[in-house]
Amino acid sequence: MKKTILTMAFMAIAITLSSCSSDSLDSNSYAYKVRMTDAPGPFSEVNVDIQAVEVKGSNGQTVLLNTNAGIYNLLDFTNGADTLIATSTLSDSRVNQIRLILGSNNTVVLDGVTYPLSTPSAEQSGLKLLVNQTLYADIDNSILLDFDANASIIETGNGTFKLKPVLRPVLTAISGNIIGSITPVGTLAMVTATSTSTLLFYTSNVDAEGNFRVTGLPPGTYTLTITPLSPLLPVTQTNVVVTAGVNTNIGVIAF
Structure with a gap:
């Protein structure tokens, strides 16, 4: 099995979280942005089916964000470009986990030919990223999710490709x-x-x-x-x- 060597652009997700629940840990509101990034590779299109984005706080509460679900060509978002795909509110001062839920309509385009990009069911049910990030009121909290396509796109032979996403959270301030x-x-x-x-x-x-x-x-x-x-x-x-x-x-x- 051979790994295709490339790096793709991923969309940036700006997610704003603020106060919403009376039984949450505190009453402050926290602005929060989650971005994904990388650089383009040899494919002319890498289309990923984003269905939903969730976050989980320190109190175990899971918030399903208001997601602009759809198919995103990752190569549209490179060199700092981003797009807002989800928003919601949260009053917990920590984000412990981010979960991306993918659909099945994922494809790559290579030399003008579109190939299905198969995605294991575990990835479709949710890419879980442990972030353990503390949020602060009245500042622009942000985190970068680095989508490592060199490790994520696998060529399985006979013109078939598999998406096995590898992402890492990066706190930009450190x-x-x-x-x-x-x-x-x-x-x-x-x-x-x-x-x-x-x-x-x-x-x-x-x-x-x-x-x-x-x-x-x-x-x-x-x-x-x-x-x-x-x-x-x-x-x-x-x-x-x-x-x-x-x-x-x-x-x-x-x-």
């Missing part, structure tokens, strides 16, 4: 990003940032304009590798320092 670009523009390439201390790695892809952004990195020192399609050779930069809340710009990489 993480940083690596940004940059490559030349010549139009070169397909994957970007990998590997932590020199933990050996964990994070991936993204170069977009059509030659730009890339590896998001949600814990502060530390990284080795960055840009791997283009053959016959071009990979380029590596070492000792790239990431600071919380900062975009580390490595400039233009030439092939």
Whole structure:
């Protein structure tokens, strides 16, 4: 079984949560935004069927958000673009879990051909993400959900593809990003940032304009590798320092 190497854009979900229940933990209201992101890959469309979004607080209460259900082309949302797909209210000061419920109408388009993107029933019933996030009144609370398509789209052979979503929550206030670009523009390439201390790695892809952004990195020192399609050779930069809340710009990489 072979994993297709790509990184997709996912839609950003801005979810506002405020006071609604008299038996909740407190009476404050909390503005809350949940975003999903990544960079485009070789597919011309990646269509995901979003049916519902739920959140669960520390008191165990589950809130089914008012979701704009539908099929979203993930590649429409890249390089910081986002779209509002759900809203609701919550008075609990913590969000312990976010749950995305998918439908069955998921597809990918490759070289002008549309292929069904099969989704295991467990993923359709709900992608559960533990976030354990404390909310604060009168500020813009936010969280980034990084959709790692390099690990999420699996080519199973004979023109069939499986969606096995891999997402990780990222608290933007305590993480940083690596940004940059490559030349010549139009070169397909994957970007990998590997932590020199933990050996964990994070991936993204170069977009059509030659730009890339590896998001949600814990502060530390990284080795960055840009791997283009053959016959071009990979380029590596070492000792790239990431600071919380900062975009580390490595400039233009030439092939």
